[in-house]
Amino acid sequence: DAGVTQSPTHLIKTRGQQVTLRCSPKSGHDTVSWYQQALGQGPQFIFQYYEEEERQRGNFPDRFSGHQFPNYSSELNVNALLLGDSALYLCASSLGQDYYEQYFGPGTRLTVT
Amino acid sequence: AQRVTQPEKLLSVFKGAPVELKCNYSYSGSPELFWYVQYSRQRLQLLLRHISRESIKGFTADLNKGETSFHLKKPFAQEEDSAMYYCALGDYNFNKFYFGSGTKLNVKP
Numbered sequence: 001d002a003g004v005t006q007s008p009t010h011l012i013k014t015r016g017q018q019v020t021l022r023c024s025p026k027s028g029h030d031t032v033s034w035y036q037q038a039l040g041q042g043p044q045f046i047f048q049y050y051e052e053e054e055r056q057r058g059n060f061p062d063r064f065s066g067h068q069f070p071n072y073s074s075e076l077n078v079n080a081l082l083l084g085d086s087a088l089y090l091c092a093s094s095l096g097q098d099y100y101e102q103y104f105g106p107g108t109r110l111t112v113t
Numbered sequence: 114a115q116r117v118t119q120p121e122k123l124l125s126v127f128k129g130a131p132v133e134l135k136c137n138y139s140y141s142g143s144p145e146l147f148w149y150v151q152y153s154r155q156r157l158q159l160l161l162r163h164i165s166r167e168s169i170k171g172f173t174a175d176l177n178k179g180e181t182s183f184h185l186k187k188p189f190a191q192e193e194d195s196a197m198y199y200c201a202l203g204d205y206n207f208n209k210f211y212f213g214s215g216t217k218l219n220v221k222p
Contacts, residue, residue, distance in 0.1 A: 033210065035212075042215050043157070043199070043212045045209050045211065056208045105156065
């Protein structure tokens, strides 16, 4: 089991563009949470997907949206990119909606120029 | 409102010295608290959680509700403990998760 995988590893976008990040959960996990980690900061909770629905959301604007597929993989979409969206985006998977055993992916480094 | 505070960005100790990484939280109700660790070039991973009251790699953490703290301790630091440590809180009322800003532990030989 490769654990949680994320793609791409890194990417560079221009302000105003849209981006899609992808996450495959650890085998057996059905819940995916997304986090944004700015440089020098701890991860900030964006939202959680469970049973293909957004269950909870942190303090992020509607420009941030997501999707979960029947195989539990997930996408994070960010529209109208701002320079401040530059960060490491982490995906974490777990079983059920609790946070006892969150497994994190390596992250996607997004740079907005 | 900030939920988790880690007041130290960097903590440097010598090998064999005791270590205490501070974490304070604000939360109404019974919190679920965790410590995560990120070693160099590795992904974020769970170190321990307060409900299990276990010792992992010699680290322990006690929840002090009176002081709203969950400090991470180890009696004798090892060089391999050098890493970034994050305190985190699970908000089960709203099913959200909050991380502190992290403390970098540097254990010197």
